[in-house]
Amino acid sequence: MDVKSVGVIGAGQMGNGIAHVMALAGYNVLLNDISQDALDAAIETIKGNLARQVSRGKIGDDEMQAALQRIKTTLNLPEIGQTDLVIEAATEREAIKHAIFEDLQPHLQAHTILTSNTSSISITRLASRTDRPERFMGFHFMNPVPVMQLVELIRGIATDEETFATCKAVVDRLGKTAASAEDFPAFIVNRILMPMINEAVYTLYEGVGSVQSIDQSMKLGANHPMGPLELADFIGLDTCLAIMNVLHEGLADTKYRPCPLLTKYVEAGWLGRKTDRGFYDYR
Numbered sequence: 465m466d467v468k469s470v471g472v473i474g475a476g477q478m479g480n481g482i483a484h485v486m487a488l489a490g491y492n493v494l495l496n497d498i499s500q501d502a503l504d505a506a507i508e509t510i511k512g513n514l515a516r517q518v519s520r521g522k523i524g525d526d527e528m529q530a531a532l533q534r535i536k537t538t539l540n541l542p543e544i545g546q547t548d549l550v551i552e553a554a555t556e557r558e559a560i561k562h563a564i565f566e567d568l569q570p571h572l573q574a575h576t577i578l579t580s581n582t583s584s585i586s587i588t589r590l591a592s593r594t595d596r597p598e599r600f601m602g603f604h605f606m607n608p609v610p611v612m613q614l615v616e617l618i619r620g621i622a623t624d625e626e627t628f629a630t631c632k633a634v635v636d637r638l639g640k641t642a643a644s645a646e647d648f649p650a651f652i653v654n655r656i657l658m659p660m661i662n663e664a665v666y667t668l669y670e671g672v673g674s675v676q677s678i679d680q681s682m683k684l685g686a687n688h689p690m691g692p693l694e695l696a697d698f699i700g701l702d703t704c705l706a707i708m709n710v711l712h713e714g715l716a717d718t719k720y721r722p723c724p725l726l727t728k729y730v731e732a733g734w735l736g737r738k739t740d741r742g743f744y745d746y747r
């Protein structure tokens with residue numbers, strides 16, 4: 465199938481990045497959110513990130529203008545049904561995702577492929593509540609979307625080969641690299657990354673090292689671009705906790721037990737950069 469238009473649901477950190485890279489690759493993008501303020505903020509973020517790419521000589525000003533022309537926004541979810549490929553990037557709560565797909569379903573074209581950018585929720589379970597589990601899969605970008613090279617493509621149990629091949633062709637056109645993952649809790653990247661971040665929080669909790677020494681150790685000792693606690697703040701501590709809970713419940717192994725300190729930070733509303741406070745203070 466030849467994808468021409470992409471519907472992105474959710475204009476947050478991931479959604480605006482997805483709209484950005486899709487438009488730059490030549491797709492017509494329809495970006496949806498329940499809040500006009502979120503849509504306006506997303507367009508401003510996309511403009512800023514495209515302008516940065518222009519200033520660094522990565523793209524031309526004409527490419528930036530053409531990309532911006534290709535992005536339309538809507539508060540009306542049913543309009544998303546007119547696109548060829550839907551990428552849901554709403555809040556990482558399963559009930560919200562089910563409700564979105566349920567509301568969208570009556571408005572979908574027969575050929576439209578549904579995908580979710582979920583970082584850990586079961587693709588098979590999300591797909592099973594739609595009318596097209598064979599044309600449903602996981603399309604998981606990494607943050608920041610315009611910079612990170614990888615996209616995880618996750619097959620649900622019923623995903624057909626044409627759907628996978630269509631999504632793989634989209635990833636190729638973005639100039640990114642697809643990693644194929646089976647549908648098990650947290651897929652590949654977060655199955656490995658989140659236990660490392662959780663272990664860094666335990667290392668802090670048990671007093672083995674300070675925030676600074678833990679991050680510095682992993683940056684200088686393991687060549688990570690960001691320390692694990694800085695990265696947790698960047699991803700969002702609520703997201704990190706949610707993924708640890710999915711691993712803990714889904715794999716029923718105590719090695720995935722979320723660190724009590726991570727839970728405490730989330731309960732305090734210290735969610736990282738987005739709330740100006742996490743392991744670091746951004747105020």
Ligand code: CAA
Pocket residue numbers: 513514516517520522582583605606607608609610611612653654657689690695699703
């Ligand atoms: N949009 C566009 N470009 C951006 C950008 C954005 N949002 N953020 C950074 N950039 C660009 C910069 O312009 C810069 O480009 P040039 O190389 O052309 O100069 C480049 O990215 C590097 O940025 P900076 O120089 O500002 O900063 P940096 O060198 O410290 O890199 C970083 C920033 C790319 C975020 C780097 O620290 C990094 O790779 N960190 C790790 C990120 C990571 O692990 N992400 C995955 C998280 S896990 C996930 O996403 C999955 C999940 O489900 C939770």
